[in-house]
Amino acid sequence: MQGLYLVTDRPLCGQKSLEDVVLQAVKGGAAYVQLREKDISTRIFVEEARRIKQLLTPYKVPLIINDRIDVVQASGADGVHVGQDDMPYAVARSLLGDKAIIGLSVETWDDVEESQKLGVSYIGVSPVFATPTKTDTKGVWGLAGLAKIKSFSRHPLVAIGGINESNAREVVAAGADCLAVVSAICASSEPEAAARKLKSIIDTALLMRR
Amino acid sequence: MQGLYLVTDRPLCGQKSLEDVVLQAVKGGAAYVQLREKDISTRIFVEEARRIKQLLTPYKVPLIINDRIDVVQASGADGVHVGQDDMPYAVARSLLGDKAIIGLSVETWDDVEESQKLGVSYIGVSPVFATPTKTDTKGVWGLAGLAKIKSFSRHPLVAIGGINESNAREVVAAGADCLAVVSAICASSEPEAAARKLKSIIDTALLMRR
Numbered sequence: 094m095q096g097l098y099l100v101t102d103r104p105l106c107g108q109k110s111l112e113d114v115v116l117q118a119v120k121g122g123a124a125y126v127q128l129r130e131k132d133i134s135t136r137i138f139v140e141e142a143r144r145i146k147q148l149l150t151p152y153k154v155p156l157i158i159n160d161r162i163d164v165v166q167a168s169g170a171d172g173v174h175v176g177q178d179d180m181p182y183a184v185a186r187s188l189l190g191d192k193a194i195i196g197l198s199v200e201t202w203d204d205v206e207e208s209q210k211l212g213v214s215y216i217g218v219s220p221v222f223a224t225p226t227k228t229d230t231k232g233v234w235g236l237a238g239l240a241k242i243k244s245f246s247r248h249p250l251v252a253i254g255g256i257n258e259s260n261a262r263e264v265v266a267a268g269a270d271c272l273a274v275v276s277a278i279c280a281s282s283e284p285e286a287a288a289r290k291l292k293s294i295i296d297t298a299l300l301m302r303r
Numbered sequence: 304m305q306g307l308y309l310v311t312d313r314p315l316c317g318q319k320s321l322e323d324v325v326l327q328a329v330k331g332g333a334a335y336v337q338l339r340e341k342d343i344s345t346r347i348f349v350e351e352a353r354r355i356k357q358l359l360t361p362y363k364v365p366l367i368i369n370d371r372i373d374v375v376q377a378s379g380a381d382g383v384h385v386g387q388d389d390m391p392y393a394v395a396r397s398l399l400g401d402k403a404i405i406g407l408s409v410e411t412w413d414d415v416e417e418s419q420k421l422g423v424s425y426i427g428v429s430p431v432f433a434t435p436t437k438t439d440t441k442g443v444w445g446l447a448g449l450a451k452i453k454s455f456s457r458h459p460l461v462a463i464g465g466i467n468e469s470n471a472r473e474v475v476a477a478g479a480d481c482l483a484v485v486s487a488i489c490a491s492s493e494p495e496a497a498a499r500k501l502k503s504i505i506d507t508a509l510l511m512r513r
Contacts, residue, residue, distance in 0.1 A: 139391070177346075
């Protein structure tokens, strides 16, 4: 996994529809989309996931659902992202099968070590920086923490938390293979341009790393 | 399906543990248990469902999970109860298979007619009476509404909403095959005795109906 990874946040989209933000992000170069929802009914979540899956299919961009295996199964999404309080990884893998993308957040060094034993598709290094959109975390990894994980882990690293144009380069330089952003795209007045800019920074930084 | 059906509500259990309330209800004669949770993490929900499934197994009492197909799959529960805002029935059936118990709440006459086409295990007539534990409903069926559904529907009827010792007899007389209760057991200081009393009322009323 490499590139730009959009994590959705409907409230942050403001007047823009979530579908429009996703479409613009993908046109701008987002390679992965994670649909993250809280406080909506299962039915609405499933309907939204199906719409977004349909929208992503022509772009061959995988749809990843936050936490909810049932929504993955009901929508034809490509995988799930689970946190440490979500469905246990082993259960998610047994329910979704070998081909599914299954990402796991790591919030402590114990989580990182534990993830070495698992066949996760990636680990989500969460959060790299402090962020207002996710406050239930155990600490902040920082660039040094990210670099330490990179030197240890056998998994692709998706960095998340407070990432934007101003720090994207150094996050890739520190070892992130993918940058996940929420506000930097959802709250932007021009999501496509924001995605394009981020993708260009990531691509350049990945080249520099080789 | 016939008899007493416990729907759990952790806050209503107060000082008592949910596991203890479930165990007492089953010892008192509850024939079905539905685990209903809001606002807990998937991981905690799964762990709780597994504990309760284990606890029910020796009693051969099926465990039904509210809404969450993923929790059913992860816990080995026997089925799911879905409301009109939850996972669509057809999706639930295709994910859980023919043997699963799948109940569907009906809140309007359209819901009742629609349910005739579906292979649901039962319909939940919700709510029969007004109730403080569920406020997002479209109206109250009353005994007359329940009787009308009984004369029309091909499915077993599980009545829910405001049912207690004082009205249980007439709810069965009006056509309910199962009585689902929340407060009448969870908020009772003696859940086993409360369940036993309700079961006895239901059994007698079912005999009278023949």
